[in-house]
Amino acid sequence: MTDPIASNPQRLVAQAREVLKIEAEAVAGLAERVGEDFARACALILECSGRVVVSGMGKSGHVARKVAATLASTGTPAFFLHPAEASHGDLGMVTRDDVFVALSNSGTTDELVTIVPVVKRQGARLIAITGNADSTLARLADVHLDAAVEREACPMNLAPTASTTAALALGDALAVALLDARGFGPLDFARSHPGGALGRRLLTRVADVMRSGDALPSVASGARLVDAILEITRKRMGMTAVLGTNDQLVGIFTDGDLRRLLEQGREVQGLSVDEVMTRSPRTIGSQALAAEAVRLMEEHRITQLLVVDDGRLVGALGIHDLLAARVV
Secondary structure, three states: OOOOOOOOHHHHHHHHHHHHHHHHHHHHHHHHHOOHHHHHHHHHHHHOOOOEEEEEOOHHHHHHHHHHHHHHHOOOOEEEOOHHHHOOOHHHHOOOOOEEEEEEOOOOOHHHHHHHHHHHHOOOEEEEEEOOOOOHHHHHOOEEEEOOOOOOOOOOOOOOOHHHHHHHHHHHHHHHHHHHHHOOOHHHHHHOOOOOHHHHHHHOEHHHHOEOHHHOOEEEOOOEHHHHHHHHHHHOOOEEEEEOHHHEEEEEEEHHHHHHHHHOOOOOOOOEHHHHOEOOOOEEOOOOEHHHHHHHHHHHOOOEEEEEEOOEEEEEEEHHHHHHOOOO
16 A cells, blocks of 8 residues: 555655755754853863763764764763763763763753762762753763754654754764864874775875885986987876986976877987976875875876975876775
8 A cells, every 4th residue: 555645745745855854943043052151161171180081872872973983082081971870870980080971951850960970079079961951961961962952853843853953963063163172183083093005195195105216217418309209108297307417306207298299290210308298297295195196187287296395306196096096
């Protein structure tokens, strides 16, 4: 039998739009309530010599896990503690030097209400994120952050939807404000994400992926153009560097330059590489980020870069090297 609701796409789309509208309004409403209490919560965490312990039950627990993960990845050491497990020994993870963040829309979640007095007796500071400023958790907290919403997106106003979105947004606001206060930058972020694409982009340097030594295509200034072409063929980089004394870079000759010569009908046999090379080519330092090499290649529409330190050629980099390193 066909479900009459499922067969009505207009109604499904309308319902989705209503949910998104309600949740957007819930998050927008938080902005008006962010003030001194939020600043005090940030101060507690910045002054914390231990870790931030984030806890919640049910759907709030899922939000708490994400908040803890976001804090940890943006410079604030944090972990999630399940409140039920805490009552059976895991509370030993919490020390007097920690800040405990409790998430509960009602502010009366039994598992949290049970452990919070113990947390307070241990000397840890308490931040409560609830939808009820008169709740038990709110009254026990050193700082209460109001995450109340006018209604849930659930048509029955029962399933945690807008309330969990609001709590999650408030947690993100905390993490980003703390990130800014700590001066946490892109390199710091990359160190906590070494396995991902972002980590590769922010941690990989040109020296890590460049070609050097025998793999580096180069000819001496004054060499025959034919020898430069042979060097391009041998090293398979589509170009060769042209070097003066002490490996000082004086130019570059590419397969594109060769094609243009042939299109002009010029005879290559009698030419020296100096007559047709490009002087002052684009270069990059060996300690620059590989991502910067990608930017330069894209900006100048080139596929190779010579790597130069103090005027000396130390390496060469092609777009395929960056692709192989998964920087692009």
